[in-house]
Amino acid sequence: MxxxxxxxxxxxxxxxxxxGIARVTLNRPSKRNALDLATIEELIDIFTTLPRAGVRAAILDAAGDHFCAGLDLVEHHREDRSAAEFMQVCLRWHDAFNRMEYGGVPVIAVLQGAVVGGGLELASAAHIRVAGPDTYFGLPEGQRGLFTGGGATIRVADLIGKARMIDMMLSGRLYRGPEALSVGLCQYLDDDPAAKALAIARQAAQNPPLSNFAICSAISHMQNMSALDAAYAESAVAGVVNTQAAARDRLAAFASGAAARIRPTE
Ligand code: 1HE
Known part of the structure; x- marks a missing residue:
């Protein structure tokens, strides 16, 4: 391994x-963290390794003022790829993002500045997105004469619905602030998104790893199944998770009245 x-x-x-909280930082700020193929390969390596390395949660963030400017357009132009070549590139993107979404380790994205095109595809493969006051979301593919190739048709459409996604791609509409929150592009809007994401990661890291594995892989898999098959798969996953040894102490604490109750704190 x-x-x-x-x-x-x-x-x-x-x-x-x-x-046990990993910090994965896109670090090409001079290129606004545009995703060239080398970066995608690094994401594949990282998200193949983290779930097997005992990591309990991951923060995905980026250096500089912008989270990610999407596909490296300069590399794409320079490579002058054929259709078959770019299809292979997209398959690598899918591999990277699927490993994030289905890997079983909670991934919390910290978003600043531009989260556009492939940058939004990357962010939407995280399990939780935390935006700040300057964060904005866009799908400028149409304006560039391109189309999404990193899973937006699945994940962004899941987050905001196909009508909003089509609008973003046709009209170049950008979302930010409370509107981005209300349409579902992010789950949190915070003045200090890095601190908020770390607090969420720490909270998630308290859960038994097997519970988090189910939360961060089974739900996504079940979305791809018929309702009948998803219910069957859910019972199988719950059979394993809900009988795990790591849950015994927590159940005993609840049964004896010692465990915290689930109530709003304020
Ligand atoms: C890049 C990229 C990039 C910046 N590929 N090099 N994505 C886009 O259409 C967004 C393109 N980028 C931008 O609109 C702007 O760069 C930003 C709004 C994100 C930031 O603006 P700014 O003024 O801070 O930076 P800049 O001056 O535009 O760029 C700084 C450098 O980053 C410059 O390189 P330099 O060598 O001339 O200094 C830019 O070339 C470089 N840079 N963005 C390559 N995207 C699987 S299909 C997915 C399809 C898509 O993702 S389409 C969406 C593409």
């Missing part, structure tokens, strides 16, 4: 703290 220390990374920084 590859270890985190064995990863060779150039465009992404990776660190794991003593609480």
């Amino acid at each position: 590859r270890d985190i220390a064995d990863l060779r990374l150039t465009n992404i920084l990776l660190a794991v703290d003593d609480e």
Whole structure:
């Protein structure tokens, strides 16, 4: 098994703290963290390794003023790719983002500045998105003479519905602030999105890993199934998770009255 220390990374920084929370930082701020193929390959390596390395949650953030400017348009122009070549590129993007979404480790994205095109595709593969006051979301593919290729037709449409997605792509509409929150592009809007994301990651990291694995893979898989098959799969997953040894102490604490009750704190 590859270890985190064995990863060779150039465009992404990776660190794991003593609480088992990984920080994955896109680190090409001079290119507004545009996604070239090398960065996609690094994302594949990272999100293949993290779930097997005992990491309990991951923060996905980015250096500089912008989270991600999407597809590296300069590389795409330079490579002058054929249709078959670009289809292969898109398959690598899907591999990276599927490993994030289905890997079983909670991924919380910290979003600032531009979250556009492939940057929004990347953000939408995270399980939780935290935006700040300057964050904006767009799908400028139409304006560039392009189309989405990194899963937006699935994940962005899931988040905001197809009518809003089509509007964003046809009209170039950008969302930010409370409107971005209300349409579902992010789940949190906070003046300090990095601190908020870390607090969420710490909270999630308290859950038993097997519970988080189910939450961060089974729900996505079940969305792809018929309702009948999803219900069957849910019973199988619950059979394993809800009988795990790691839950025994928590159940005992509840049964004895010692466990915290689920109530609003204010
Ligand atoms: C880039 C990219 C990029 C910046 N590919 N190099 N995405 C877009 O259409 C968004 C394109 N980017 C922008 O609109 C702007 O760069 C930003 C609003 C994000 C930031 O603006 P600004 O003024 O801070 O930066 P800049 O001056 O535009 O760019 C700084 C450098 O980053 C510059 O490089 P330099 O070598 O000339 O200094 C830019 O070329 C570079 N840069 N964005 C490559 N995207 C799987 S299909 C997905 C399809 C899509 O993602 S389409 C959406 C593409």
